[in-house]
Each structure stands twice: as C-alpha cells, then as structure tokens.
Amino acid sequence: xxxxxxxxxxxxxxxxxxxxxxxxxxxxxxxxxxxxxxxxxxxxxxxxxxxxxxxxxxxxxxxxxxxxxxxxxxxxxxxxxxxxxxxxxxxxxxxxxxxxxxxxxxxxxxxxxxxxxxxxxxxxxxxxxxxxxxxxxxxxxxxxxxxxxxx
Numbered sequence: 533x534x535x536x537x538x539x540x541x542x543x544x545x546x547x548x549x550x551x552x553x554x555x556x557x558x559x560x561x562x563x564x565x566x567x568x569x570x571x572x573x574x575x576x577x578x579x580x581x582x583x584x585x586x587x588x589x590x591x592x593x594x595x596x597x598x599x600x601x602x603x604x605x606x607x608x609x610x611x612x613x614x615x616x617x618x619x620x621x622x623x624x625x626x627x628x629x630x631x632x633x634x635x636x637x638x639x640x641x642x643x644x645x646x647x648x649x650x651x652x653x654x655x656x657x658x659x660x661x662x663x664x665x666x667x668x669x670x671x672x673x674x675x676x677x678x679x680x681x682x683x
Contacts, residue, residue, distance in 0.1 A: 537649050552597070553597070554597050554598050555593060555597070557591075558591065558592060558593070558598055559591065560590065560591075560592060560598060561598075562598060562599045562600055565586070565592055565595055565598045565599040566599055566601075566606050566610075568586060568590060568592070569582055569586070569595065569599075569603055569606045569607065569610075570606070570607075570610045570612065572585050572586070573607050573610065573612035574612065578614070578618045579602075579603040579604050579607060579618055580618060582595075582603050582607075583595060583603055616667075617657075617661060617666060617667075619657065620654065620657050620658065620661065623650055623653055623654045623657065624654060624673070624678050624682065625682055626650055627647065627650045627651060627654060627675065627678070628675075628678060628679055628682050630643055630646060630647040630650060631647065631675065631679070634647060651675075654673055655673065658671065658672075658673055
C-alpha cells in the first residue's frame, strides 16, 4: 500500500502472530489484568503507556489476549478514558510544537510542509472520531485554544 504523503510504497511491516490463545506462562487472569489496567490508569497513563507498564513490570505480553478486551475498552468501562483519544492528542501536541518552530524560523519550508500535513491529519482523524461518536459532533479543532490548553 502506498504511503499517504510521499507516494512511495515502502517495505511491509512486521505482522503479529496469528495465534490467539493466551500464553501459558502469564501469571495473571482476565480479572486481575483488568484491575491492573485500572490501577495504572489512575496514575494518569495513556493506553499505550499502560500496555508498556504491564509488559515490562507485570509480564503481560498482550492485554487483549489475556483479558479478552483492549486497554481502551477496559478504561472506558472503568471511566478512566481521557477526553481526547491518544493519537489525536499526539498530533495536536506535534502541531503546537511545529507552529512554535515556524513562528521562530519563518524560512523553514520543510517544517511548513510538515505542519500542513499534520493539520490535515488532525482534521481527518477528528472527522473519523465524530463519525464513530468518540468525539462530540460540535467538537472543533481550534489551534489557538489548543495552544492554551497544551501550553
């Protein structure tokens, strides 16, 4: 499949194994894993950070294989899911950094192009999340408001 902005094909990425069963060496069951997710989520970690903590500290290779549900589904049930999805928040932070960089260095055309591509991705992702009812329909991306929120 071609890349979105470069029109190049690139090499195929690695694939996850097709096996679905829970590894036999995992010490935690489904309920215990859900409790661990809730515990780490209370510390203010994002879903991907929770997965890394569970992998490194507790030896849980994949929350979905052990608990049967994803980290975000568990966080949603417990009411610990952040207001904005993690990928959208990362793009917004990147946009704020690029905007600040462009204000300081107005001649950096590569950064301006990257900024435009990032803004485009934010708009597309927001449209998707509105369609899937993850974001409210009246949510809009305003760079000036976001700059104040993120800092």
